[in-house]
Amino acid sequence: MKSSVEWWKSCSVFALWQACLLGGILLLSGTGFAQLSTAKLSGVVKDPSGAVVPQCKVVLKNVATAVEHTTTTNDAGAYLFLDITPGRYVVSASAADFGKQQVPEFSLEVGQAATIDFALTVGSQIEVVTVHGATPQLETTSANLGLVVATKQVNDLPLNGRDFTQLLTLTPGVSPVNNSQSGPGQGNYAEPAPGNVAPTIPSVNGSANRSNYFFTDGLSNFGAFHSVYAVPPIIDEIQEFKVVSHADSAEYGSVIGGVVNVVTKSGTNDLHGSLFEYARNGIFDGQQPHTHSRPDFRQNEFGGVVGGPVLIPKLYNGKNKTFFFAAYQGFRYSLTQATDIRVPTAAELAGDLSSWGTQIYDPFSTRPDPANPGQFIRDPFPGNQITPDPNMVAWAKFIFPAAGPVLDTNTLANATDSTPTTQHINQFTAKIDQKFGQNDSAWFRYSHDTSVESASLGLPGIPQVVTIPNRNYGGSYVHVFSPSLIVQAQFGRTEVGDNATASFTKSTAALISQIGFSPAFVGNFKAAPGRSFLPGAGIAGFPSVGEVYALHPQVPTANQFSGVVTKTIGNHVINIGGGFISNKFYSPITTDNLTFLAGATGNTDPTDKVNTGDPLASFLLNVPAQADRRNVVTETRPGGVMSEFVQDSWRATPKLTINAGLRYDVTFYPPMGTSKQIGINGGPETGDVDFNNGTYIIQKLPPLCSTRGFAPCLPGTGALPAHVVVSPNDKILHNDWKNFGPHLGFAYKAMDGLVVRGGFGIVYDNWAGVLQTAQNISGLWPDIGQQEAANLNAPTSASPTPTVTAQNPFAIAAGNNFFPAPDPFGQVGFEYDPNLKDPYAEQWNFGVQKLINSSTTLTVNYVGSSMHRLDVAGTYGGATTPSTINFDQSRALYPYIAPTFYDRSVGSGNYHGLQASLDKRYTNGFSYGVSYTFSKAIDVGGDGFYGVEGGVPQDAYNPARFDRSVSGLDLTHILSVNTLYEIPVGRGKRFSTGHGVLDYIVGGWQINNLFQAHSGIAFTPIIGGDWANTGQAGWTGYEHLNKVGNPGLSHKSAGEWFNTAAFAAPTKGTFGDAGRNSLRGPSYWNLDTSLFRIFPVGERRQFEFRAEAFNVLNHVDLGQPHNDISNIQLFGVIDSVASTARQLQLAAKFIF
Known part of the structure; x- marks a missing residue:
């Protein structure tokens, strides 16, 4: 009781601290999460002599909404617009005795810190001088890595399943290799993926797949259990998005991978929208390579979006101030097989x-x-x-x-069994934006997604139904106290469900x-x-x-609170920001x-x-x-991540900007169990082994079994078994209070059209695997989450004939319950080192950005990182050295503790990459983007979590000895090319017939391509079982083979991808010497193409017909070869494919 009171007291103290801190932010200055999804514009205004012009009026106007933002320059002649919604703008500057200057229409993008300087000329403000060539194309104030994927690309590039994550690989440094449990998609481990297309869960700059974070409009949109998005945005509601990494700004952090910022559309002064339907049918697809058959399925995606001013006839005219946007998408999928x-x-x-x-x-x-x-x-x-x-x-x-x-x-x-696989998804979003005069603005968005999937479990009459209801909603409020002080408050909430039943x-x-x-x-x-x-x-x-009940996890809630304020002092923009995102978990498992x-x-x-x-x-x-039998209810008390930072962006000279900041992150690990009584809620009376000292920690001491009558309970008379201790504060994992991360960077405009940039930062990973790690110990002693009985009815001298029946295999007397074993040391579960720490990375980058012409930019960067405290997993606690003698418990690290799955934060890794991008913005009906990455990632423990995601070391007690090598996420070469091309034929185009009807017939065509290629994925030649007799074998092979020859072949084939004679089983009682990930699978390439025919309908409407082909060339990409010599017939053989046969999709879209 005392420990529970202390826990809630600590929560209260933290809540008070957070409230005071956020209050201080609102009174001082800061930048919070919201600015991740907006843009900012700054600059300096000077007169003809080069002197700064204070008190100069600067007006930024949104072209679509006519909303104006007005500020004045300070004594240093500097101005700043903060929290600007991405879009098209014009900006002007005017002051007494000077002519007004205006920069014509330009774009501000998500996460962009743009700079436009003015050099006023003497004259009257009535005179307006349009300054061409001043529009921001280069990143002149930041060293952040990232690439904006704009509206045109999102809407027009061919996307199978219309999932925006397929476009994440357009960014250099993003690897599509996915080792995480989020891989299968379709409701298993990931949020709802449409049809049979799983989301892209990438590795960014060598980090694990779980080390990314997703924001929508600056709100956390994150399924914390599996580290993927919670509510996937509808393609037609996306304004643009950006993957940011290696930031020199302290406002980015909490993950060592990428921060994905998605911005949704807002309404404008005119009513705009679209209606759409996308259809696929198996009869249009190519034959599958191995089965030579076509799937019998039907798929439809349909819906619409609409946005505009809020107008209530005779009551309210919201033009220039109040706007709405709404989107709906339905998805229907049926596969009959x-x-x-x-x-x-x-x-x-x-x-x-x-x-x-x-x-x-x-x-x-x-x-x-x-x-x-x-x-x-x-x-x-x-x-x-x-x-x-x-x-x-x-x-x-x-x-x-x-x-x-x-x-x-x-x-x-x-x-x-002809049970069909069906999936119904309904998504909708509603958003409202409000401008309250010049100094106040607000918005609120609500997004909802429900997926219901039904599929066969292997027999007719018992489908598994997975229902996934997700929500993401929240809002933001901005107040401008003065041109130099801006305040923002923000809140958000994410609800994720994943409920599976089989009846x-x-x-x-x-x-x-x-x-x-x-x-x-x-x-x-x-x-x-x-x-x-x-x-x-x-x-x-x-x-x-x-039958199964609620097989998959539920993460009911995650709440986000943050404060935003910015203070400009001279040429310094000083930010102090902070926030808190909670996490909580609930999962019943009944089988x-x-x-x-x-x-x-x-x-x-x-x-x-x-x-x-x-x-x-x-x-x-x-x-x-x-x-x-599994009978467990996993529930955690609330945890979360607190993040606070201070940032100074100093424009030291007109050409040099220096960014310096400090970030502080704390992970409040959610303690396992509730503080409620045992019942439907999971209790805190569970435990975890500590191999550092050979003890077992009970999180909270339960009553005696003789008193409670059911588990969790303490068996026997009440005395703790030897080597069992009780946590003093109802917790096993403890918070790390030392996560300070400095950030430093610069951007130098070496000459017109050329910027040199560089940065360094230390970033902590506060989210990867946190919830799943916390819940892994649910149901462990003195609870009983899973009961198992083996060797039933094996004959003995006392009982040679069967005595146990299916009716009561555990032989529990009527009215009785299961009770825990006398001690915890024989159980096998997913346990972890109680001293786990957050991973962190030292990250750096240096590069140049060159403006090739007014619409084309070349960016080249060297990117590096050194990662520490990565997760190393697999079976632990066995023998410390191999032996020719079969493993028995006497050789274990602690003879009284059985080996078990165990996670430790002892891994490390590094990444070095050359990343380049050539980006041409959409002008004159044409755009392209080319991204290339040449890199090497080396690690031990970097592949993923819990052993099931790879990276299980041979020598559990010295993981780097055999397993520090090429990462399982490493791809030497990654290439991505996308093009949008409006064929210049027809009215108003380069090639016109001069005849209106003919131009209408032959014009209006657009072709789009998405090409992606990468090197082969690394893998390790292994042998199953416990060959070294260490007791370390789990269900995944951990021991390498011996390399006895050259594994290379002059002619590789699916029948023999590598020289199998080059490997042999190691001598019993030894580890293998073949290097981890020393072999590579086949390379991969794919081309998706779409063809549009656009039919104008009047001046402001158009109808589009789309034909999209995924894997248009029907190219077969081979999968990975079998790498386990235990199955000698398949060793080295490839019998799978990494790509599907060509798939066709037809679509119709009406735009108004």
Whole structure:
């Protein structure tokens, strides 16, 4: 009780501190998260002699809304416009005794810090001088890395599934390799991906895929559990976006990868909008390379956007001040595929297994072998005729469809599962912008996304339905106290859900009652009180499905608060900013399963047991071999990330700007469990092993099992087992209060059209894996999140015949519950070092930016980083050295602690890259962008988290010894090219027929291309199992092979990608010497193309017809080769593809 009070007291102290700090920001000066998605414009006004002009009036006007921002220059002649919505603008400067100067229409982009200087001439303010060539094309005030993807590119480039993340790779330094668990998409581990197209979760400048952050309009739009966006923006609502990294500004931070800033559109003074529909059908696609068939699917995306001034006839005219924007998109996807499956025949369910090629033995005849003490004998079933248990027959008839004729003699498939895969997504956004006079403005946006996907689990009649409701909403308020002091307040909220259920379409209640399943096995679930779930029946050779409740995680809420103020003093723009983004997690997991193996009905004679017995016979006789049950509710108390910074941007000379800042980040790790009573809410009574000292930490001490009556509880009489301690403050992970990150950079205008830039910063990663790491210890001792029973019904001298049935495999007496083991040291879970620290990176870059012409810019940068405290995972706690002797617990790091999955922040890495981009803005109907990266990423532990994302070291106690090598995210070469080309034929174009009707017919064509290519992905030749006898093997291969020759081949092929004879299994009891990621898979390239026909409808409307082809050349990109020598037939063979066959999409769009 005391520790809970102390925890809430610390929360209260933090809340008070944050409130005081934000209040101070609002009274002083600062920059918060909102400015990440806006632009700023600054400059200096001088007279003909070069002297500065103070008190000069500068007006910035939005072309679309006519909203004006007005300021005056200070004593240094400097002016500043902050928090400017990206768009098209004109700016003018005027002062007494000088003529008015105006810069014609130009663009301000997301995250841009533009500079326009004025040199006034003597004259009357009535005279207006238009200054050409002053529009900002170069980044002259910042060394930040990043590239803006503009509205035209977002709307016109071909995007499969219309997911904007496919365009992230247009930015240099962005690698499309994805090792994270977010990879599969479609509701599994990622937020809703349309159809079968997963989102791009990139690696930025060598960082892990989870080390990115997503903002929309400056609001956190982040699914913190899997480190992807929460609500994907609709393509037609995107104004533009930018991936920022290696920033010399302290306002960027909290991740060591990229910060993705998406800006949504706002309304204008005129009513604008569009209606659209995109359609795909499998009949238009190319044949899949391996199956030579086309998928039978249909896909439609439809919706519209509209924006304009808020007008209420005779009541309110919102022109120039109040604007609205709304967007809706629906997505419908259906894939019909017939999967051949094997189900029991009527004869087999009657006990006739004579068609089986293996002899089946009667487990109930098992008895000691008098001739061989310690061994057993049992009798065969004559003719493989058995007497099934009627309950098991009823179970089989319920879950399996009726068998038909054999469809495949190899698999013996005799039935078909034609359950369609469907997905319905509905998205909408509503946004309002308000200008309150010259000094105040505000906006509010609400975005909602709901995805419902249904797919087969392997049998008809039991679909898995994944429902994902997500929301992202919030707003911002800006007040200008004076031309030198601007204040902004902002809030946001993100809600992410991921709820999965799998239930039979028929009621299972009567069957569960008929079979007589124990409630202790199929019921009594924390997340579903009063409900029972039919277990999964695992029978080798047959589909195995069972009911599931809320399999996937839910992250209910994340709240964001930040303050924004900017103070200009002379040539200094000083920012002090800060904010807090909370995170919280909730996840129920409810499953129960049984496994039936051939051994239960096989021969017990060790000399004649191979190829005997049958899993189906074991099932029909009700002799299970294994059982498992998951019953856990994971919930965390609120955590979050606090970020504060101070930044000074000093225009030291007209050509040199110096940026210096300091950022402070703290991760408040969300403690596992709530402070509520156990029940549907997860409790804090769980634990974690500490391999630093061989102890086990209980987060909070629970009552005795004899008192509480259910887990979590303390077994025995109440004395703690040896080496078990209790946390003094209900926490296992503790906050790191030392995350200070300095930033320093410069931008120097060496000459007209050439800028030299460089920067350095230290950045901490406060978000990558935080929630998933926190929840990994849910259900651990003294709780019981998962129960497992193996070797059920294995004959013993005391009990040679089966005694455990499917009805009650854990043999729990009626009315009783599961209780934890006497101590925690035999459990295996995803545990972590209690001393985990936030990763951090030292980042630097140096480069030049050259203006080739008025619309084309060349940027070249050297980019480097040194990363520290990266996650190293895999099984830990085994033997410290290899041995020829099989592993046993006596050789473990601590003989009383079983090896378990374990995460430590002991990895490191570095990245060096040459990054170049050539960008031509859309002018005269043409634009292009070319990005190229030549880089090398080396690390240990940089591939991902928890071992399942790669990077498991051979030597767990010295990870760098064998595994510091090329990163699994490394791509030597990355090339991206995009083009938009309006064919210059027709009225008003370069080539015109001179005839209006003919021009209308032949004109209006546009062709767009997106080409992407990269080098092969690195991989390691491995061998499965525990070859070194260290006890470190998990489910992923961790041991390298020995390199005994040259792995290179003069002619690589899918049948043999590398010289397999160059590798051999290491000697038992040793580690392999082949380098980690020492081999490369095939390179990749792909070209997507779209063709538009535009039909003008009057002066302000047009109709577009679009044809888009993804992989237009139908090029086959091979996948990765099999790298595990344990399967020698497939070792070195490529039997997968990294690309799909050509896919066509047709679209119609009406724009007004």
